[in-house]
Amino acid sequence: MSALPTDPVLTCDGADLRDLAPRAERTLLIACGALAREVLALKRINGWDHLDLICLPAILHNTPDRITDAVRAKVAEHRATYPRIFVLYADCGTGGLLEVACREMGVTMLSGPHCYAFFDGVAEFEARGEVTSFYLTDFLARQFDAFVWQPLGLDRHPDLREMYFSNYETLVFLAQTEDPGLTEKARDCAARLGLSFERRFTGYGDLARELTEEATR
Structure with missing residues (x-):
């Protein structure tokens, strides 16, 4: 088991992440805060302990022009320590800019226009x-x-x-x-x-x- 990181990432509920495996075997989820409860529930139900979760403020949805830059900053902050990053936003009013940014950064994101669509299917x-x-x-x-x-x-x-x-x-x-x-x-x-x-x-x-x-x- 790897040593605990000296710069622990905070989960959406404010708890420190304590690695259960080397970070080389882990995936970081960067999520909208509006999805925190649902993502934590899915992690718990499925035992996905190798997925680490951090959240951006849900209120960004009221200013979607700020979402892309916020995601870029969070990816840049953590990409050196995680081989895989999954962005838990759909387009969410960014006019395609978030998709372009994720493609440029080499990270994946949710499909669809917004959370209403991916919850409904x-x-x-x-x-x-x-x-x-x-x-x-x-x-x-x-x-x-x-x-x-x-x-x-x-x-x-x-x-x-x-x-x-x-x-x-x-x-x-x-x-x-x-x-x-x-x-x-x-x-x-x-x-x-x-x-x-x-x-x-x-x-x-x-x-x-x-x-x-x-x-x-």
Whole structure:
């Protein structure tokens, strides 16, 4: 067993990573903070102890033009100690810039336009063509006020709701877990936005498939 590193990487929950194998045998996952709970659950369920996880702030999704530079910096920080790095972002509003950056850096990333698509299944999501749907994941249902309501100013100017959401008809809750309390939170979000409500259980979708492929390489 290798000695503990002197510069331990922090996991998304703030714990120090303690190598169970030399880093030459490990993969670093650089994830959006909005995926932390799901990725940690998949690591635990599958015993993927050789995958190390660090997260960038989930709030970057409100400024997607900053995501690519943040990922570049994190890859540069850790590429000398990890032979493989997997970026757990889809395009996420970067307009293709993140894909270009990952290709230039020689690292892989998730497929699809955003987390709604890969949780739902990218092919299925694109086939649905739900242009009048507004989506929540488990994370966004929990953090609706911090990531939607307040950033859009709806806590201060509720009259803006019509301007932002007049073209939407349905709030679709893409549920990763069976959590009745969270479903009620999502239903309340739909009511606050004046939208009809649909719950669709997705589990971990393509995130689980792509992580499985990476973990078993």
